[in-house]
Amino acid sequence: MKVLLASNIHPAAIEMLKEKVEVVEAAGASFEELIEMISDADGVMVRSKPKLTKDVLEHAKHLKVIGRAGVGVDNIDVDYATKRGVIVVNAPEASTTTVAEHAFGMILSLARKIPQAVANVKRGRWDKKKFMGTELRGKTLGVVGLGRIGSRVAEMGRAFGMDIIAYDPYLSQETAQKRGIELLDIDEVLKKADFVTLHLPRTEKTAGIIGNHAFKIMKNTAYLVNCARGGIVDESALKEALSKGEIAGAALDVFEAEPPADSSILDFDSLIATPHLGASTVEAQENASVTTARDILAVLSGEAPKNPVNMPVFAPDVMERLNPYIGLCENMGKFAIQLTSGRVESVEVVYCGSLRDLKEKGLLTKTVLKSLLSPILLSTINIVNSELIARDRGIKVIQGEREDAEDFASMIILTVKSDEASLELKGVVLGGMHQKIVGIDGYSLEIVPSGNILLVKNEDRPGIIGSIATTLGRHGINIGSMQAGRKKLGDTQIMALTMDQEISEEALTALSLVDGVLSVKATKN
Template sequence: MAPKVLISDELSDAAVQIFRDRGIDVDFQPKLGKDKDKLAEIIGNYDGLAIRSATKVTAALLEKATNLKVVGRAGIGVDNVDREAASKKGVIVMNTPFGNMITTAEHAIAMMFAVARQIPEASASTHAGKWEKSKFMGVELTAKTLGVIGAGNIGGIVCDRAKGLKMKVIAYDPFLSDEKAEKMGVEKVELEELLKRADFITLHVPLTDSTRNILSREALAKTKPGVRIINCARGGLVDEEALAEMLKSGHVAGAAFDVFSVEPATENPLFNLPNVVCTPHLGASTSEAQENVALQVAEQMANYLLDGAVENALNMPSMTADEAKVMGPWVKLAEYLGAFIGQMTDEPIKAINITYDGTASGMNLKALDCAVVAGIMSRANPDVNMVSAPVIAKERGIQISTTTQDKSGVFDGYIKVTVVTDLRERSIAGTCFSDGKPRFIQIKGITIDAEVGRHMLYTTNKDVPGIIGTLGTLLGKHKANVANFTLGRSQAGGEAIAIAYLDEPLGAAVVADLEATGLFQQVKPLEFSIR
């Protein structure tokens, strides 16, 4: 059955057509996002939800979204999506961070020009029939110091454009390396120094706990007298009341804001102040940008729903379509390894240690980590997936560590998973053969070669004669057909294990008969979900 996608905000016809061309059943209702009750009523019918800013994806809505797998936001900001609730529900949240980068950066530059030359006020005055030439004395941008807070995608473009305007660019960004700063041709500084030196300050960071009010009252007090501040990033980055006071006092010479702490902004401390330029969140509002992000979100959602590719996800490691094709068997193997060890472990897990060997060590390890954890958590919660599993593990205080190493055995690559509890450590390793089928290759340090199936039986025993015969006889007695059977032992007469791949689930009566023989230390039916 084809995946179903609901588009509840305005998207271009070309974006809608992308879904249709990819064979996805798309329901285009561009006004629905404003009707939260109607949206909640029908959301359970869809695998994907494509939105802009009008639709609010709340925890309450997600509770109704029983089939939802992905939310795609055409644009950068996802303030209208409860990402924590989405992660717990296993719903991927994607945005389109690159479609409107140039548009937003250009708007910031335009706002900087506007506030430097008081263009909006001068225009309004001239339209009113006044000729107040001497009133609107501006400043040049050339040779001025621009302080850029956040030198990522959009901030980087602003830096580049500002250099073209012959400005001195300094940047504060905790993630900006010295090498990257040198390549960009900007001076990397701490925030305190930026505040002291900048003639203009422009913000280009997301709104997070660490960036909220980054230009607080205290920070604004440290700025250079006569500074001009531009915010085309996110409302809430600047203490607007404190800024309004400093504009009135003259310490801040001007401000240009496209975003506000409360939107739609019908009133704000910055409104109606001299030399304050305000626009209604127009940063991404060009025809080119709106089309770009709409097409991008449609492609990303289609790639995920059809091929498993994860692009620009905010709550899961990204994995390209090419990676998804190559890694598909390894992701499945990682889930199987986790599912095996999760079903074998009854006591609370303290830590999960994952080793990637050979070819596996060069893959997208964050995605594989998520798959392992999803497999382990699936026993406690069958609805868990690669998105929600790490959240659940974190909530339970489970420590996750990974190790990579060069090829160390007969296999080109393998994954080994070890869980640690208060009572024991338990491990399993597996690999993928050229046929793409996952294999278990080691359990409890014992070498095996077991093909993985949906229904399996795992037993442990002492290496003594008669085990194979007893297993075969009792499984045959209960008409349990064996598709594949594997044995392994630590040494002659030592510990031994057996894994049978069965056509049907194993009934309780078979388990009881096997346990009654007294030959087996452990008899464990296993179930693996194959997606």
Template structure:
């Protein structure tokens, strides 16, 4: 059955057609996002939800979206999506951060020019029949110092455009390397240096705990007198009340804001000040950008629903279509290894340690780690997946660590996981053979070669005669057919293990008969999703 996608906001017909061309069953209802009750009523029928900003994806809506796998936001901002609720429900949240980069950067440059030359006020004055040339004395951009806070995708474009305007560009970004700064032709500085040197400051960072009020009252006081501030990034980056006071006092000469702490912004301390230019979050509002992000979100959602490729997800590692093909068996192995330890562990888990060896160490480790955690968490939550599992693990205070190493044994690559509880450590290792089938190759340090089946039985015992007979006879006498039988031991007479792959679940009565033999330390039925 083809995946079903609901488009509940205004996307272009071209974007909707992409879904159709890819074989997706798409329901285009562009005004539905405004009707919360109707949306909640029907959302359970869909695998994907494509939105812009009008649709509010709340925890309540996600709770009703039992089949939902992916939410695609045409645009960069996802303030209208409850990401925490989506992650807990295992729903991928995607955005399109690159479709409107140029548009947003151009808007920032436009706002900077507008506030430098007081264009909106001069326009209004002239329309009113006045001719106030002396009132609107502006400043040139040439040779001025532009301080760019955040030199990522959009910030770097602003830097490039500003250099074309012959401005001196300084940039603050904790992740900007000196090599990248040199390549961009900008001076890398710390924030305090930028605050006291810049004639213009433009913000291009996301809103996080670290960036909230990055231009606080304290930092605004440090600014060079006569500075002009542009914010086309996110509301909440600037203390609007403190900035309004600095504008009124003349310490800050002007400001241009496209975003506000509360949106829609019907009131702000910055409104109605003569040296402030404001626009209603127009950073991405060009015909080209709106079309680009719509096309991108349609492609991204289709790729995920049809091939498993993950692009621009905010709560899941990205996996390309090529990676998905190569990593498919390894992701399955990671889930099986996690599932084994999850089913074997009854006490609370304190830590999960994962070793990636050889070929496995060269893959997308974030995705593999999510698969391991998902496998482990299956026992406590059957609906868990690679998106929700890390959230559940974090909530439970489980420490996750990973290690990589070059090929160290007979296999080209393998994964070994160790689960730590207050009582014990339990480890299992596996690899993928050339036939693409995952195998268990080590349990509790004992080497084995076990094919993984939907229904299995795991036993531990002392290495002594009679074990194979007891297992074979008991299963045979009770109509349980063994598809594969694997044994391993630490040493002669030491600890031994057995893994049986059987055609059907083993009845509890048969497990009881095995226990009655007194030959086994542990007998455990296991199940794996091998589809």
């Protein structure tokens, strides 16, 4: 068997591969050279470059596995690989310690003004009084995001005698308490912490999450650290906060644009910065390469890899039967997490009617969990590890069966319970391909779970629908379709409206003020 190394890979991994397979080193190959060399490869291994797009992969006639020596798989067409039956693996934990150490190094550097003091001495100065620092012992460390890296930083903080508080809406209080961490909402963390360290993915929800509001409620003696993703911190707001003294300082390893498009943010003495070095250690690079090489060899030997990114490969007839339900579960999970407030405590998936006899129900449950959790996790989550990650976060996972599928041949019921509320969705596949949500919290209605959807709960009386439509029109939003469901006449009803445009915060606020409207939520699938 042959493995193509399309990037510079650590020598330890190369030696490991050479013991079992033929290795072809092709770092720096042109596109034409790459498609020629990949044509007879059984495996290929890359770092962040080159891109393995469909145009490349369609030439790989014998390919069984793609290994990414790192975490992100943005340079790999995972969907196309999956359709081709090619397993994609990565190394999600290889850089956990390295990134955590870098983040904590930033904390120490801020506390003792180390970079500024070094620069001062190198300029021939000796201004000891200018660099008075602060101890970490007894200070409060606020961790925003308690995935692998955030949890490791919390451990380091505890070792330095710090009090640990954290914000993570998807970690249970019980699990946090076992780790010696006090869970709070994000505003409370920002108000109380002496040091705030961010460990979040960048999503629509987290983009700019640390902005003007955050800086105004933080202590003016507090420090901010971001070694997670660029764009989580609003850099314009950070510049303003530093110039006004709203916080004492900040440390950034990541930026909205890299290198920073607006370099003036680097002019502040109270800001220290590194050029995205979080994962840049010899050990992390070796761990990533060796971990990935080990998984490549496992796949080529017919064994299960430890870190698969895409779904397990099933026979074509099984996939044909499963695909509509996989899509339904993906969409139900995405839909549910946008409607759920508070910290998720349990997820229950019940298979009704003909789905009771489906052998692959576990795959569908894991698909639900993946789509529920992936928008809010920094670490890689897939259908292989989604259940383990959910349980590790103290989320109870329940899978059940029910004979009654109401008016349908089969149905999936998803119930998500949080510390604030409970949400129930009912989903079906009609005609073997059409995915629909047919129930929300006991209200019967029919929604195609895609695009921009507005859910309005309101009193069931004349005039409210007209008021809602008028309010949307004033904000330039056109209604594509509308469904309404109610339990009994004159009580309450839920309306599901599909929108031609994304719904702005201003429009949502205006809708919530309409007389008779009880709640408003927008989703985007």
